[in-house]
Amino acid sequence: MPLDKLLVVLFRPKYAENVGSVARAMLNMGAAQLVLVDPQGYEMDRALPLATVHARHILEGARIVSTLAEALAGTSLVVGTTARTGGWRKGLLTPAKAAPEVLTRLHEGGSVAIVFGPEDRGLTNEETSLCDQLAMIPASPQCTSLNLSQAVLILLYECYQLALTRPFEPKGPPTERDASFEERQALFASMQEALTAIDFLKDQNAEYWMLPVRRFFSRFRLRRNEFNLLMGICRQVRGVAARAQRAAINDLPGSIDFSEK
Template sequence: MLDGLAVVLFQPKFAQNVGAAARACANMGCAELVLVAPRDWSLELALPMATAKGEPVLRAARVVGDLGEALAGFAHVYGTTARTGGWRKGLLAPRAAAARVVEQCRGGARVALLFGPEDRGLTNEQTEVCGQLVTIPTAEASSLNLAQAVLLLLYECLLADQDAPRGTPRAPAARNLASHAEQELLFAALREALLAIGVLKDQNTDYWMLPVRRFVQRTPLRRAEFNMLMGVCRQMRWVAERAGLLEPAADPGREPGSGKGEA
């Protein structure tokens, strides 16, 4: 079983595809399915495609209203894309991604595989919150059916899990890793601090933040490190305020120069 791994479907368009994706999850041993603002959602239409094997996964699927809520509890997020170039750099093939996913899951982290809607995929803004992007190579017609893409990625994860050395212990839940929600707080603080000291410019700020995001997300971010970096950001902002580069924050209780972060 792919413990700690979840499939997250962002705004899936067709309930039948959700059902087929649930069946793929059951086939490959992934028990967790999350639906983010599904369009025209119908359990009745999804159930036949899930079949009896996928029905338990489908019925247990968590339905949430936005992407932030869906990803909040995960330490690592892998986004899928058929488009390349521009913002979509450093793409992993499914096999390479699966090896990392399994290693992270065996280390006790919770990992999400994020899939976009059938008609348009993930936008640049949505891929921005992913620590890594994955693309499935094809001979032509790069856009795959949603359930096919889910099946292919989970198949590679299952193989990687089976190929792990026998007796490899599975670590307990990684309670000391920063969650995706905490990482997003950190990136917002880093963005503000780097803007304040002139490292980032006001134009295309999100694009130029991508290398910073990828750098921070390259290794597991522990909560103590999250606290430390949040403290660094607060100190940078305080220095910028003292230098007149930034308006003081409306936080009279904040201790100037404090390096202590917030969890």
């Protein structure tokens, strides 16, 4: 199936019945990998009637993890969903615009996650910061929020329909793999340290001001060799900043030079 390696990630879902409906929607569109992150009071017995007997295997095979980072481990692309706009939530994709990138990564053998937030509030800025792209389903201004399973169905429908018109053609392995989710997060942490060291970012609320940097890098595919290059640059920047700080301290009146002679 074209969507075999697509992960549907539900972050802190509140109602087991919605999880069951999501499983049914996944079965309709050929997706089978469900991940629940810290579900609230989840009981499979409440989810099963909505999943129906046909999607029971999706619920039984669902992974339950405690953190979003754990759910996204090993993925090459993360698409978050949101009903809110403005602030740092810019460059939002429609489901139809997100589907081609999802299918491209899947056809290349990568693992893709589509993340859906809690029914009452959706994903926060902290959670969307872990996503490479954000998708929004256009809806009437009178009611922009959708039922969780409806949102899942719409995203998966676009991916499935595109898969029908873009059949999978096996290709040789890429010359260089994509940087994994863990590697991208390590790079962002290293960049934050480097940018803070040169006072581009301030210590206070540095993670918030890193959001546009993260969004910039999400606009293109980061390969493993590029990850290594950027990590090396970050190390050099931190080293230069540390030496400059030591030199400034040594230049202070009455300071002692502890450098090697």
